[in-house]
Amino acid sequence: MSTAAVPSFDPCDPVAVAQALIRCPSVTPEDGGALGVLEAALAPLGFVCHRLRFEEEGTAPVDNLYARLGTEGPNFCFAGHTDVVPPGELKGWSIDPFAAEIHNGRLYGRGAVDMKGAIAAFVAAAARHVKAGGAPKGSISLLITGDEEGVAINGTRKVLDWLQAKGETLDACVVGEPTNPKALGDMIKIGRRGSMTAFLTVHGAQGHVAYPHLADNPLPRLARMLAAITAEPLDAGTPHFQPSNLELTTIDVGNPAHNVIPAQGKATLNIRFNDLHTADTLLAWLRERLDGVGGSYDLDHFVSGDSFLTPPGPLTGLVADAAERVTGRRPEYSTTGGTSDARFIKNFCPVVEFGLVGQTMHKVDEHTALDDLTRLTDIYGEVLRNVFDRIG
Numbered sequence: 001m002s003t004a005a006v007p008s009f010d011p012c013d014p015v016a017v018a019q020a021l022i023r024c025p026s027v028t029p030e031d032g033g034a035l036g037v038l039e040a041a042l043a044p045l046g047f048v049c050h051r052l053r054f055e056e057e058g059t060a061p062v063d064n065l066y067a068r069l070g071t072e073g074p075n076f077c078f079a080g081h082t083d084v085v086p087p088g089e090l091k092g093w094s095i096d097p098f099a100a101e102i103h104n105g106r107l108y109g110r111g112a113v114d115m116k117g118a119i120a121a122f123v124a125a126a127a128r129h130v131k132a133g134g135a136p137k138g139s140i141s142l143l144i145t146g147d148e149e150g151v152a153i154n155g156t157r158k159v160l161d162w163l164q165a166k167g168e169t170l171d172a173c174v175v176g177e178p179t180n181p182k183a184l185g186d187m188i189k190i191g192r193r194g195s196m197t198a199f200l201t202v203h204g205a206q207g208h209v210a211y212p213h214l215a216d217n218p219l220p221r222l223a224r225m226l227a228a229i230t231a232e233p234l235d236a237g238t239p240h241f242q243p244s245n246l247e248l249t250t251i252d253v254g255n256p257a258h259n260v261i262p263a264q265g266k267a268t269l270n271i272r273f274n275d276l277h278t279a280d281t282l283l284a285w286l287r288e289r290l291d292g293v294g295g296s297y298d299l300d301h302f303v304s305g306d307s308f309l310t311p312p313g314p315l316t317g318l319v320a321d322a323a324e325r326v327t328g329r330r331p332e333y334s335t336t337g338g339t340s341d342a343r344f345i346k347n348f349c350p351v352v353e354f355g356l357v358g359q360t361m362h363k364v365d366e367h368t369a370l371d372d373l374t375r376l377t378d379i380y381g382e383v384l385r386n387v388f389d390r391i392g
Contacts, residue, residue: 006033011041011127014377015107015370018120021082022100022109028083028150031063034116035082038144041123042067045130047142052162054154062147062154066163069130070139074171076387077141078122078380079156079345081148084111085362092364106367114361117368118176118376119144121356125380137388141170148341152304156341160348170349172315172391174383175342178358179334184372184379185327189353190316191240191309191335192343193272196279196301198286200225203296206263215261219253221295222265226251228289234273240309241274241335274335279303305343309335315350318390322382323354326375354379 009016017037026032039049047067055061068075087097087110095101097110107117119142126140143163147155163170180186202222207215226248234244248269255262271282283301290297310316312333324330331354345351356376360366 006036006040009041011045012124012131014117014120014124014373015102017041017123018107018112018117018373019100021116021120022107022111023098024082025098026082026084026111026146027086028148029060029062029146029154031082031146035063035065035144035146038065038067038082038119038123038142041127042142045069045127046135052159054158056153059151059153062145064146064155064159065144066141066159067144068139068141069126070136073138073169074388074392075139075141075169076384076391077143077170077173077349078176079143079173079341079351080115080119080122080176081145081155081341082111082116082119083146083149084114084116085149088364094365097366102370105370107370107373108365108367110366112360112366112368113178113356113358114366115176115178115355117373118178118355121373121376122176122380124377125384128377128381129384136384138171138392140384143173145341152341156344160344164348170345172387173342173345173349173351174319175340175345175351175353176355177340177342177353178355178361179353180355180357182357182359183327183329184357184375185323185329185331187334188316188319188323188331189335189337189340189342190312190333191275192305192307192337192339193241193244193274193335194277194279194307195304195339196271196273196282197304198269198271198299198301200267200269200290201298202265203298204261204263207261209259209261212261217261218295219262219265221293222251222267224293225290225297226267228293229269229286234271235276238274238276240333241307244271244273244277246271273307275307275309278306305339308343308346310346310350310352313350314390316352318383318386319352319354322379322386325382326378
């Protein structure tokens with residue numbers, strides 16, 4: 001979608017920007033015109049916009065946007081995603097999920113909370129900042145992907161690699177994920193637990209249940225292995241992280257016969273881990289306990305992201321101060337929840353997450369209060385007014 005095809009809207013109005021974004025059916029990994037909306041808002045303000053399409057074999061191509069205003073440092077970045085999860089059963093919605101309708105002081109639509117509303121708030125804050133004071137002391141940038149709700153292969157990670165190849169530096173970043181549990185100003189995410197999924201296959205030998213000496217039943221070993229890795233907690237947590245947890249998500253044999261000993265049994269588990277662990281140390285821990293049971297097995301895994309922490313300091317204080325000035329409440333620093341693209345950005349600069357109230361994200365009738373959009377714009381505006389003095 002070209003910027004010429006984008007309906008006219010005021011970039012200083014977060015509601016208008018959010019409506020324009022929500023009306024783009026950008027179900028991951030489709031763009032649906034969303035990045036064109038952002039270019040239409042940012043380019044007239046002086047942002048240099050780069051549309052970046054990445055594709056790996058076997059994956060869908062993804063469109064991304066990197067926009068920067070200014071050439072000097074420090075470079076303060078806002079990161080987010082315009083892709084959304086599918087709306088699900090349309091009959092469950094009271095309105096069209098891509099109509100961006102307003103009812104009773106609330107804006108409805110897929111992505112209103114996660115996270116087109118936050119993107120709109122930052123765009124409006126940047127537009128107001130530029131129109132009020134001109135060019136910033138340093139640089140303001142936006143890193144927007146269309147791949148966060150999907151496999152996260154052709155999005156933020158690839159854009160960061162592109163930035164590094166071009167010599168671009170990010171000095172601090174705020175990700176606009178919906179971090180607040182109940183009210184705007186409740187919570188800032190200063191880190192996230194890591195996530196590793198492991199696939200265990202225990203091998204045996206198939207045989208008749210009446211002749212067990214001619215077979216090798218893998219299921220008792222599988223049961224003992226699972227008991228060995230779930231018997232005790234991984235840890236008791238750290239000052240900034242809740243305890244790590246290992247959860248079994250499925251146990252499968254796939255045996256349709258009641259009189260056959262199966263040849264193998266499988267289990268899948270997920271570990272959400274804090275900064276006491278890495279994926280490598282957890283794999284070593286798993287293998288030690290599995291080897292203690294003995295027998296033939298395979299253990300495969302993939303890591304969605306390592307744990308990370310942005311310790312309380314200039315960036316966390318900047319966002320907390322801004323939220324407190326606007327809302328009157330001091331946000332809690334938290335590392336709870338799932339993963340986000342901050343897990344990639346943390347390798348490049350300090351990063352925190354702060355956005356809207358997340359109670360309706362991914363649900364039918366997803367919505368955000370117009371007042372929250374306005375106040376989030378004010379919070380981001382406070383951040384922009386102070387960021388170059390605090391992180392420069």
